[in-house]
Amino acid sequence: MSINYEKELNPAQLEAVMHGNGPALIVAGAGSGKTRTLVYRVARLVESGVEPSSILLLTFTRRAAEEMLSRAAALLDSRCASVEGGTFHSMANKGLRMYGSEIDIPPDFTILDRADSEDIISWARKDLGLNRRELRFPKKSTLMGAFSQAVNRREELEALVERQSPHLKRFLGDMKRVRTLYEEHKKKNALLDYDDLLEYFLELLRRVEWVRLALNTRYSHVLVDEFQDTNPSQSEAVMYLAGEAQNVVVVGDDSQSIYSFRGARFKNIIDFPLRFPHTRIIKLERNYRSTQPILDAANRIISEAKEKYTKCLYTVRTDGSPPVIWSAENEHHQSVLVANEIEHLIEGDYHPEDIAVLFRGSHHSFDLEVELTNRDLSFVKYGGIKFLEAAHIKDVVSHLRLPANPLDFFSWQRVLLLLDGVGLKRATQAIQCVRESGMGYRALATMPKMGSRPGVKALVQLFEDLSQIRGNPRQQVERVCAYYNPILIEKYDDHPKRARHLEELMSLAERFTRLSDFLAEVTLEPPQSDAHLHGPGGALTLSTIHSAKGLEWKAVFVIWVAEQWFPHSLVGEDSEEMEEERRLLYVAATRAEERLYFSYPRIWYKHGEGLIDVHASRFLRSLDGGAPYDCKRHGIVSASKQRESSPRHPALSDGPGIRATNSLTGKRIRHRTFGVGVVVAEQGEDKIMAHFDEKGLVTLKLAYAPIEILD
């Protein structure tokens, strides 16, 4: 069976797929069939005789790689499944386990997640006596953020602080001391954080020629997805991996760069042709995902971006309804509007799986989650709290980490503090003792005040058993869980739920052959602790925009599109971050195939300040702003709901969905002083929200307002 490339791909895609050897940059707009192109290219390479295992596909998530490779396998044959695929971090992890000793990295290092790193920083902060309240020394998360950004952007801490947080300048000296302690601790305990993985991997490629050549021989073709989200080290690593042959194809879209907060540099796309002078540049501009009205809105959002690769998306799907903007009374009303419309869509020909609600921050969906639950609408939430961040998971993982890396101080601490009668002091002593004795965990049994405790005996037995277990890592996880279960029950009231998480951890471990692979994977790509609610039916998706990247749905709701929320209040005017906020909304908008809704509440209860006014996001202004508001011309419609609050159990007879019965919404009005405007929403019986070009959004009381209705 051979693939009919000409028939199944458009000319630009075909060019990208058929591109021979040498570097290529594919600038792929949202929904332009980027994944399809990569899938076909993998298939094409394999079909033309390239050994599958010598193709390297670097993606943003492991799932993305798996999905592409299984699609390629379905397209051509099972050989495609043996293509090497994964994230930069997993690549770096493998490389360092194998060759790290060349640059003095111990092969059994433990990978720190963000929380682990922050624990160490918190300890360092205390150790230096910087945690006094009146000192107002930066929090551990702020510190970690600064350290990480400095590494990712290859900047001195000094320059970074100067540039983006001058108010921290007075702490700079102490920040450096904390950082030094942090670095030393990692060295002593054989720990690598996320940044270290990339940095040391790069160092390995840079410094050790034979390793570089070995990898070049191993991987004859390199494909990189989401290139706009690579940081300088990743971009440089790509150069080394490409080697002399330079068979490297990168795919990206500068307009969808949304990870600069962790050091991504979308200009890597622009620099790529400079790094590889003979780069062939291919633009994918035809959009297959969205209808024209949605694409118009998205283009409008991004058109005000300060800097971008010029490309213009077009589609043939000229039909479809225009995006909708809802101005809701308050947060709950927003949830009601969204839930109503979701029910309406599901009663139509939409499946729950076709629908997503997207938002800026993971907690923005709490109220909606309650509303959906009340209505028995199932949903899956992505981008919330990670599996690994839950305390009970961390407890179990800490036990699992120790056999491979007994130097890991904080894992020891975590494990020991769980024991009855053991606090910070005794735990520290014990760790010291374990280190110095040279006999590992066995030293615990010999310690006075420790060895005789039943808890300690059980712990020693646990490590004894773990060292005996061969084969599937699931058995080791099971063993730890058996040990941990009494602690779990004692420690948490909601232990049944947490026990289920542990079950998940066990079945996750089953896929791996080595415990260390499992642990690395769980740290690098923590599985989502999915919130499956209510029964068998399909579930709609709730997701942060970041987690929604690369995905698509027929109907997409974006909630909390309000100033202070989106863009976030901490983002400075005219800053790089503001540009990123704009791109983020662009990413959200371009997830939609057929229907797109933006919403925000007008009032919010802020702790300490009471009710505060909330305004539509500035990014929405680029949608309905400009001279005379014309729904047809701008392809934007504003709508409202007359139902003010949701009944606890929505009556079916009431019927959900948009109803515009005797509604003023959408009608044009003339105001004596504000001029011509459009009714955006109705508040109760006697008030309306209207938008005027001069004035923006205004609330008017029908009884008094000097207005006339025009149409």
Place this chain on the structure above:
DNA sequence: GTTTACGCATCCCCG
């Protein structure tokens, strides 16, 4: 001297 229990603040996006 240590551990533990309790109350209080806080929370954007993430490999």
Place this chain on the structure above:
DNA sequence: ATGCGTAAAC
């Protein structure tokens, strides 16, 4: 819901 600081209990 976790993470810290302080005060009571072992």
